[in-house]
Amino acid sequence: ADFGACLITKTDTNPFFVKMKEGATAKAEELGITLKSYAGKIDGDHEAQVTAIETCIADGAKGILITPADTSSIVSSVQKARDAGLLVIALDTPLEPIDAADATFATDNFIAGELIGKWAAASLGDEAANAKIAMLDLAVSQPTVGVLRDQGFMQGFGIDLKDPKKWGDEDDPRIVGHDVTAGNEEGGRKAMENLLAKDPFINVVYTINEPAAAGAYEALKALGREKEVLIVSVDGGCPGVANVADGVIGATSQQYPLLMASKGIEAIKAWADTGAKPEVTPGKDFFDTGVKLITDQPVDGVESIDSKAGAELCWG
Amino acid sequence: MTQQPVLQGRGLVKKFGKVTALQGCDFELYPGEVLAVIGDNGAGKSVMIKTLSGALQPDHGEVLLDGKPVHFNTPLEAQYAGIATVYQTLAMSPALSIADNMFMGRELRKPGWRGKYLRQLDKPAMEKFSREKLTELGLMTIQNIKQAVETLSGGQRQGIAVARAAAFGSKVIILDEPTAALGVKESRRVLELIKDVRARGIPIVLISHNMPHVFEVADRIHIHRLGRRLCVVKPGEHTMSDAVAMMTGAMEPPGETQAA
Amino acid sequence: MTQQPVLQGRGLVKKFGKVTALQGCDFELYPGEVLAVIGDNGAGKSVMIKTLSGALQPDHGEVLLDGKPVHFNTPLEAQYAGIATVYQTLAMSPALSIADNMFMGRELRKPGWRGKYLRQLDKPAMEKFSREKLTELGLMTIQNIKQAVETLSGGQRQGIAVARAAAFGSKVIILDEPTAALGVKESRRVLELIKDVRARGIPIVLISHNMPHVFEVADRIHIHRLGRRLCVVKPGEHTMSDAVAMMTGAMEPPGETQAA
């Protein structure tokens, strides 16, 4: 069976998606599928994804794997693709509603956040009540991944979320403030500095991803406070896991993009061959590729693996 | 002369930051005359005519048209009142055509619904009119009326600016150094044009540094010095030497000759 | 005249797209003379002196300095060879000071290591020199040598351009309509300056539309028409009427007067 498929990621500059693409390409080659990849210019660029979906339809592809840049904005286009007879699988981020795609292979980002929140609270023990927390988010436009992880962290830490659909409306005094990082080192450092200038005694730092965590660490290091602060993050990329081993990051929630990608390609193949659609994880409305907490300081009540085990599973 | 001036300025003052360009300047233009304005570089001649034609607003003083005070906030308002000006900088849009430039700000629309509802320009009419004006004034040989102004020589451009003023100035025509960049032949034609326009009864203000030209066409000469009118003289009553001497400060002006 | 021309052009051709500005044009300037160039607007006078001074490169033809062919790729190369030009557009940087403009492209550095290693400009020396030149030439009263050129009147600017050329032109000075925007007084000073420079033995090219000025200062007159030299006449041998008639095509040029 020689046919085409598409992979549409949020960007092609974030290592997460670069690895996802590598995984998908390898699997596609193995199964004899021609894979074409598309991406937005920046995270949140859903218009480029719409254009990419249209191209796939015009191109006569059999199926699309997509990491939605906006959970609801591309639903209409996805519908168009399905109407045109393509199998559409959401990866990494579910669509809203989730059944807008034929299937979803994703991490539960809220749970990813919750895990690191729980870990941070448990690590601090009684001190958690007096914690001073910096929240380093993605962008002022508050994309959903960022909101889910941020709010998941708070839930895990035991903070009242108020509206779970946005960050910044909480009134828990333990939160020093939110700032945005663009998900890279530069932004992470600046945001950390800003919040440190506001309150130099911050001792817990939530970060949207590992590059932002690395940047935050540099800011703390410049002050000589890097040993006194817990940094938590999400992703589980190889540099991130290495940073856990080096003590830069206390704990991170690892995701499995390669698994999402290869599962996705397999599903398209199966559908093209037999017309069968993939199963979902029992009890959920999507296939959970799972998320594992990686830390070298495990705490009771939160399941985790150490950085050595994490390094074997890491993706970049 | 007990006539009422067509265009008049009284006590005009204009400053640019620290520079005083006009310092209580008076000005009168009478019906049917050619009034020359002479003065050193930087004396304030151009600024004066700009305040008279709405291109600049005076800080103090007033402008009167037919004896009635007027406030021109833009050159367009002065144009509506019949004052057409050729500025020293010519005021042409280089990328636009000759016809576009001739009619800038006073375009003709197609007759009927196309003009009224679609606001469509009557390009053929404007081109025809422009060609006529240029031919009629014999000013120069323009090959193509749709040509962009930037493709013309400096002299041709000055000619078009003069033709535009002559065509639309129903009450007053002001020319600020219209022949500065022109050759002998081209200058001569502008002087002839000035005489033609006067013959039609329209008064003209001519700013020039060329004394023979000034003494050839002017009925009266407004001598400008240090931001104000020093005096007004008549070519028949004073020599070129006198005029130059007064304008450069080498000679005192005559007594009360202003209302000459 | 069997002397060798200081500056010479042979068969110069220059086209701009469809416009032919020079069409096999010849030119000679002899030592110590004032050569006037006259011609209609758009005849190609400015383009000719631009090709002679490195501002434009001719499509065909050659430029010779002291009889030797030269190729000026930029105005700077011509300046190094001693040719100073006042272009019709003046070529001033409005936001820079008078001294900056005077020395543009030929700045003085501090003596010693500061000039050599730090490449530091000798601002006081440049300012002193500028002030001297302006005062010496008596051209005008400049209040502040550090003043930006844009704060000066058109006449003052033209004066500075002329002073710059006079100060740095060691071999040839070219003036393209240097008095077009100037008042009577200011024009007179430029004419005096031309005579001074000639007295120093430096030959001058003067482009002008002002016939009395041309006939006052020129030793020979190059008449330019339709992109080429029509002929060269001497003021003593032809009248202004003749010159104007030839330049406008109203009269045939005299026989072989070119090497007058």
Next chain:
Amino acid sequence: MSDTGTANQNSSNQSYEDVLKDAATTVAEFEEDESFSRKLQNWLHSTPSAVPMFVLLAAILVFGLILGSKFFSPFAMTLILQQVMIVGITASAQTLVILTAGIDLSVGAIMVFSSVIMGQFTFRYGIPAEISVAIGLGAGALMGFINGVLVAYVKLPPFIVTLGTWQIFLAANFLYSANETIRAQEIEEQAPTLQLFGESFRIGGAVFTYGAVAMIVIVVLLAYVLSNTAWGRHVYAVGDDQEAAELSGVKVKNTLIQVYTLSGLICAFAGWALIGRIGSVSPTSGQNANIEAITAVVIGGVSLFGGRGSILGALAGGLIVGVFSLGLRMIGTDPQWTYLLIGALIIFAVTVDQWIRKGTA
């Protein structure tokens, strides 16, 4: 000699001018000898708007040859139109502003904020969609008006004004929307008017959305206005030489304000079309709209210095980028290579344009 001071001024003062009556009156003629490339250049030189059309046709041809019928199909061709719609509309607005020698960095922000206003007024306040659309259009025009006032009256450089308002409008958009997306399904059920421009009709294999048609209507209308009305000529005159325009009787300030306001209105319209295109109302849309609109305009041969260029050129510029992107995507080019090639395309297209406009090689 000539102290003619006591002259009688009715005779000529300078009698050497008497000879002028015999002066030549014919225009100079010079022989022509030109190479083919010089002739082509001269032809294009006299019709510069043909240049981007040329490039566009060439691009379609090249991709057609590579990709065959997949690309050369009515479906793919009309798909390009759909994909270019938003860029085409915002580029029209941008062209207007650039023709006045300005630049509008806020087009994307105005577009997305207006679309959010249309959506939120409908869903948050329950106002009928038609009225909400009108309010959204009004809001866009108001934002443009603010730019216009700052440019025309406060006399700030357009680049700076719109650099500032871009951030202001965009932040206001996020704050006002609370970053909430309104889902396509809800809009479809409750306020289909918002999605009007997403609807389509078919002619054979070709699929035309109302949005693509609207884009073409806007471009044609503006092309008419710019070249056939006094106002259009004034827009060019203002961009060509603002002071000259003022002195020759153009109401420069009014024209500028009208241009920026109209630009804002058109961007708001693009915001409405955007809802049709993506189905939903999302405050994160349009992040690349600025750069894409400017790219279309410059590839279309509109001069950033004002006064030169046409709105049809800008549309062609948008289509060139659209053809390129779709073509490269269909070939399967890696996205980064696509960006790289589009960067090269910008430089190439403008180099060709420059070569033609110069008239000299």
Next chain:
Amino acid sequence: MSDTGTANQNSSNQSYEDVLKDAATTVAEFEEDESFSRKLQNWLHSTPSAVPMFVLLAAILVFGLILGSKFFSPFAMTLILQQVMIVGITASAQTLVILTAGIDLSVGAIMVFSSVIMGQFTFRYGIPAEISVAIGLGAGALMGFINGVLVAYVKLPPFIVTLGTWQIFLAANFLYSANETIRAQEIEEQAPTLQLFGESFRIGGAVFTYGAVAMIVIVVLLAYVLSNTAWGRHVYAVGDDQEAAELSGVKVKNTLIQVYTLSGLICAFAGWALIGRIGSVSPTSGQNANIEAITAVVIGGVSLFGGRGSILGALAGGLIVGVFSLGLRMIGTDPQWTYLLIGALIIFAVTVDQWIRKGTA
């Protein structure tokens, strides 16, 4: 009267000019009566570079009053320096280009690509860090040189050239780096030279990084070069009026190429400093560098039309934004509001500047 054709040309042809020997030689004087605000305006008008300094001091003062010693501390003050370092260096490069009436949209791309080259050459090819840094600096200069050639020789508008090369350099950066980050810890162990500008020393509570010091050195050096060397005057002359500069003997093309090349080199240097700042080498850095550098330059009073402004102004511009962002963050302003207020700050700062420069209210 005056057919002086057969004249003897040594006497004056127009004897009415004889009276000129008596002409007045004094300069006109006019009385002054000015309000205080007019006087202040005139003073600032004559020293325009003081304006951004003024705004900067005012901003520090206002935030100091609101926030007290927290803000007025050596720590916070030096933190601003650190945060502004990258913007300050890229804004210096941008100022050079803008002074020539150009604009460089590729500063951010050159910066990040150069830093990636430094990192990859060290780690991928095992070249000693010092040599890799030199290669990275050379690569930055080369990218600038390419911009310069396109601007000076192909004569394309700088906006378009750098719009194109921005995309090209950025895409090349992603393709070359394969989007891989080099971690801070690895660099620290194996190639600390790369992190040189992240190191710091303390004077009391103040923390100075070498990077912040380097920024100040670069600014002072460029300020010296611009105002005290012939080359510096030529940069201004080119931006002021390119044709005039050419005619008065400036090697315009050379100057332009040198400016763009130097700008590229400085951006590469910023790339090196960036590694020090963020610890790691990351190809996704520097995405906002363009807009931040341009914002600093325009707030610093450098004219986008070229020829006017100073590099110190640009530094002040960067610091103003730095003071504002940190101050607002410390007050606890939401990031979205901060974004909005910085948009307003841009417009406000330039309005003040405009008011002062005009000389007329």
